[in-house]
Amino acid sequence: MVGGGQLARMTYQAAIAPGIAMRVLAAAPDESAARICGDVHLGDHRSLDDLRAFADGCDVVTFDHEHVPQEHLRALEADGVLVRPGPDALLHAQDKLAMRERLSGMGVPCPAYAKIGDAAEVTAFAERHGWPVVLKAVRGGYDGKGVWVVRDATEAAEVCAQAATAGLTLIAEAHVAFEREIAVLVARSPYKQGAAYPVVETVQQDGICVEVLAPAPGLDPDVAAEAQRLALEIAAELGVVGLLAVEMFDTGDGVLINELAMRPHNSGHWTIEGARTSQFEQHLRAVVNLPLGATRLTAPYVVMANVLGGEDPHVYDRYVHVMAADPGLRVHMYGKAVRPGRKIGHVTVLGDDLPGLRARARDAADYLRWGTI
Amino acid sequence: MVGGGQLARMTYQAAIAPGIAMRVLAAAPDESAARICGDVHLGDHRSLDDLRAFADGCDVVTFDHEHVPQEHLRALEADGVLVRPGPDALLHAQDKLAMRERLSGMGVPCPAYAKIGDAAEVTAFAERHGWPVVLKAVRGGYDGKGVWVVRDATEAAEVCAQAATAGLTLIAEAHVAFEREIAVLVARSPYKQGAAYPVVETVQQDGICVEVLAPAPGLDPDVAAEAQRLALEIAAELGVVGLLAVEMFDTGDGVLINELAMRPHNSGHWTIEGARTSQFEQHLRAVVNLPLGATRLTAPYVVMANVLGGEDPHVYDRYVHVMAADPGLRVHMYGKAVRPGRKIGHVTVLGDDLPGLRARARDAADYLRWGTI
Numbered sequence: 001m002v003g004g005g006q007l008a009r010m011t012y013q014a015a016i017a018p019g020i021a022m023r024v025l026a027a028a029p030d031e032s033a034a035r036i037c038g039d040v041h042l043g044d045h046r047s048l049d050d051l052r053a054f055a056d057g058c059d060v061v062t063f064d065h066e067h068v069p070q071e072h073l074r075a076l077e078a079d080g081v082l083v084r085p086g087p088d089a090l091l092h093a094q095d096k097l098a099m100r101e102r103l104s105g106m107g108v109p110c111p112a113y114a115k116i117g118d119a120a121e122v123t124a125f126a127e128r129h130g131w132p133v134v135l136k137a138v139r140g141g142y143d144g145k146g147v148w149v150v151r152d153a154t155e156a157a158e159v160c161a162q163a164a165t166a167g168l169t170l171i172a173e174a175h176v177a178f179e180r181e182i183a184v185l186v187a188r189s190p191y192k193q194g195a196a197y198p199v200v201e202t203v204q205q206d207g208i209c210v211e212v213l214a215p216a217p218g219l220d221p222d223v224a225a226e227a228q229r230l231a232l233e234i235a236a237e238l239g240v241v242g243l244l245a246v247e248m249f250d251t252g253d254g255v256l257i258n259e260l261a262m263r264p265h266n267s268g269h270w271t272i273e274g275a276r277t278s279q280f281e282q283h284l285r286a287v288v289n290l291p292l293g294a295t296r297l298t299a300p301y302v303v304m305a306n307v308l309g310g311e312d313p314h315v316y317d318r319y320v321h322v323m324a325a326d327p328g329l330r331v332h333m334y335g336k337a338v339r340p341g342r343k344i345g346h347v348t349v350l351g352d353d354l355p356g357l358r359a360r361a362r363d364a365a366d367y368l369r370w371g372t373i
Numbered sequence: 374m375v376g377g378g379q380l381a382r383m384t385y386q387a388a389i390a391p392g393i394a395m396r397v398l399a400a401a402p403d404e405s406a407a408r409i410c411g412d413v414h415l416g417d418h419r420s421l422d423d424l425r426a427f428a429d430g431c432d433v434v435t436f437d438h439e440h441v442p443q444e445h446l447r448a449l450e451a452d453g454v455l456v457r458p459g460p461d462a463l464l465h466a467q468d469k470l471a472m473r474e475r476l477s478g479m480g481v482p483c484p485a486y487a488k489i490g491d492a493a494e495v496t497a498f499a500e501r502h503g504w505p506v507v508l509k510a511v512r513g514g515y516d517g518k519g520v521w522v523v524r525d526a527t528e529a530a531e532v533c534a535q536a537a538t539a540g541l542t543l544i545a546e547a548h549v550a551f552e553r554e555i556a557v558l559v560a561r562s563p564y565k566q567g568a569a570y571p572v573v574e575t576v577q578q579d580g581i582c583v584e585v586l587a588p589a590p591g592l593d594p595d596v597a598a599e600a601q602r603l604a605l606e607i608a609a610e611l612g613v614v615g616l617l618a619v620e621m622f623d624t625g626d627g628v629l630i631n632e633l634a635m636r637p638h639n640s641g642h643w644t645i646e647g648a649r650t651s652q653f654e655q656h657l658r659a660v661v662n663l664p665l666g667a668t669r670l671t672a673p674y675v676v677m678a679n680v681l682g683g684e685d686p687h688v689y690d691r692y693v694h695v696m697a698a699d700p701g702l703r704v705h706m707y708g709k710a711v712r713p714g715r716k717i718g719h720v721t722v723l724g725d726d727l728p729g730l731r732a733r734a735r736d737a738a739d740y741l742r743w744g745t746i
Contacts, residue, residue: 010389016383
């Protein structure tokens with residue numbers, strides 16, 4: 001797996017039970033996955049030489065992020081390396097314009113969008129679709145970075161100027177008046193087996209996911225089925241092998257596709273305890289061509305809350321208290337240095353009483369964060 | 374953790390989520406835990422030098438077996454190393470005579486026993502307690518090794534002669550006409566917090582555990598509570614820190630203590646998916662002095678079946694079929710070379726229908742074994 005973050009760390013953990021030997025390409029020995037992995041290569045995912053040295057001896061290469069350049073993915077394939085998901089699929093998780101064009105071509109419901117050359121084009125877009133307008137960097141954004149909501153031409157001009165300076169290409173998207181955000185995680189194997197997890201609700205703060213509720217409470221079963229069908233259709237159409245996470249807006253009148261990721265995803269961390277097969281094992285099963293596992297819930301409700309870094313770096317001193325206060329809480333720490341707002345861990349609780357579970361998860365996450373972020 | 378077997382492997386897996394840095398002392402790089410651990414020391418657990426080099430830099434030392442000599446445990450403690458469980462406790466998992474004497478002194482129900490000097494003493498024991506007599510090596514037995522059931526004086530003489538040649542000390546135990554075998558797993562922390570898992574039934578074949586049913590079906594709640602109370606009492610009395618597994622005979626008229634282990638135990642593998650906190654995480658929490666986790670079941674019934682090696686070493690070719698046939702099956706492989714009768718993995722299933730779960734677990738384990746053992 002290319003990438004040494006928490007997604008690789010949790011995938012490594014999931015590789016142990018099925019006996020899948022896993023190597024990680026990390027940038028530094030103190031990265032989250034590098035701290036625990038038994039087979040770490042240090043290197044840069046932007047260097048083809050490093051990627052080649054890493055891939056030598058691997059049966060298949062996969063990813064914990066979408067930042068490996070397309071030309072390197074294609075060079076690895078030309079070398080005979082099995083890359084899953086492949087570059088043709090992965091492009092749609094790397095490039096938001098390519099994703100929008102492809103999904104629109106499929107007839108999948110998306111917000112209105114347009115490629116933006118300058119601030120005047122944002123104003124023209126707003127004349128058709130209204131203010132505010134969502135501007136997104138076509139490449140490289142994550143966790144709210146690379147996304148700006150602009151309310152008028154002045155704000156649009158500021159963002160366009162910043163983007164031009166940074167060399168970023170932008171797209172505009174209509175601002176969707178959604179009721180909530182939901183996500184569907186599906187897996188697809190090389191033999192085209194597909195498996196969908198229950199639809200979840202994701203709660204965002206400042207563009208960062210802070211809480212996931214599984215299943216999405218009160219979601220119309222027809223909407224849930226349609227959301228799963230759309231995600232499986234996208235996975236098949238794009239030729240995904242591995243996981244596909246599809247973030248959607250629930251508008252109250254159907255769904256619109258927001259973002260795609262082709263890897264284990266924050267909206268699926270609840271599956272470690274909350275689904276019969278975790279997303280991490282499922283991704284591995286798909287990329288090494290094993291049959292996919294059952295995706296059903298292990299409890300009526302599962303709540304996951306992200307632990308964000310706060311002002312105090314001594315998070316491990318505090319988690320003793322969290323464990324003592326709530327012996328049923330599942331605590332996952334990523335071994336990362338604490339920085340304000342950084343995802344450093346998550347907690348999961350399972351049971352029948354959704355409001356009670358949410359309170360437990362948020363209390364623990366708030367206590368672990370300690371102070372403002 | 375001293376020892377590189379599957380218990381250390383699964384403990385390492387459990388150390389990742391709570392962010393506990395774990396080092397393993399393995400005898401060889403291809404041992405089960407050494408294959409996946411990010412911090413492996415190679416060495417011999419019988420060498421004090423190797424133990425000292427391994428312990429250097431560790432906050433606490435624990436074990437995946439009970440074979441570290443007492444004098445080395447005491448030397449490490451004299452060096453200032455925190456050893457959990459400590460030698461005074463661990464003695465009772467190393468030495469069956471010391472265990473029987475201590476438990477009898479506590480008034481805990483045990484089979485009748487006697488130290489055996491020669492075959493005549495076996496016959497004398499049988500005159501008081503009847504044939505057959507169970508002979509056990511005081512030290513070093515496991516998985517049916519070091520245990521002999523002798524039916525008469527001739528068989529007793531044979532075993533005593535073998536034991537004398539091998540330098541083994543024996544004890545005799547009365548052969549218990551039990552209805553079934555059960556096991557209780559408890560944890561105890563340095564702060565004397567205790568936690569008991571639900572009582573399980575263990576099914577043995579040729580002295581090897583082949584199946585574990587959680588909770589023990591149809592067990593009288595009073596007997597279950599008494600079994601848990603006894604295990605917690607033994608843990609407290611012996612000063613255990615970490616896990617204590619207590620194997621018992623259910624005689625239909627109460628319980629008798631059979632064996633003790635002070636580490637994660639085969640009778641607790643079901644807890645990985647079947648209890649809110651796995652035995653492996655619980656052991657770590659206890660030895661690093663974190664609050665203990667909840668032990669409750671995550672499903673009405675959990676069945677674990679051991680996968681034993683069969684005649685065909687290509688077990689990984691077959692497990693694709695097992696995964697395809699039963700997507701809800703949890704498969705755990707230990708990365709060990711296949712040898713007939715060797716524990717090379719286990720499978721776990723969870724749900725409501727105990728006979729159905731048992732059939733699924735046994736079918737999968739039988740298919741993975743393939744052929745006779």
